[in-house]
Amino acid sequence: MELKLNFEKLGGLLPAVIQDFKTSKVLMVGFLNEEALRKTLETGLMHFYSRTRNKIWLKGETSKHYLVVKEVLVDCDEDTLLFKVEPKGPVCHEGYMSCFYRKLGEKNLEIIEEKMFNPEEVYGKKA
């Protein structure tokens, strides 16, 4: 099928919301270029374009915490995607289920999730 998407607004990238298809928790936001989208649809596993590393990456390539695509939704302007996924483990590289593990409180950011793994054990120590 011909899927018309507007990659131009962000210079070749589309933002994508990643939501747990069972719990409806928003897990992360990432960016996809056309190649990352093609690989995601072909494999059924979320691939993103890293803006800092300038490359495609398979989410879970190190941690094995893959995101298995269950449903793909497209917004009205065809410039944003919503992926409903089954996460194979906690999503955030800091060790939390979601990247949104802090909320804005009266005076500071409050951590509202429990840490589920030690990042150094999964990703190795930072240099």
Added chain:
Amino acid sequence: MELKLNFEKLGGLLPAVIQDFKTSKVLMVGFLNEEALRKTLETGLMHFYSRTRNKIWLKGETSKHYLVVKEVLVDCDEDTLLFKVEPKGPVCHEGYMSCFYRKLGEKNLEIIEEKMFNPEEVYGKKA
């Protein structure tokens, strides 16, 4: 409080996911610059920066379908926000509850929501 956010990655903008705080439905994704964020936090109503119109806009200024902020979450990289909101009406300018009213099917995009209002009645006829 001092809230450190990285507006630099997208040239002064942060992407923001808007989620219904009761139903957990993802309603839309918008972009905020520093002024839109300040107005949102001051008023408790979502303001966005329009990339096509180059201006701040109050969501609901025409339709009265305001988004009342209930909770603000910040991601690990401090470059993306998640707003849990109470929507005062359907969110999408096409008349649907959510901007993500279509899903990717086998052969085409399938509409998966019911239309809740006629856009011409709310926004006027397009020129």
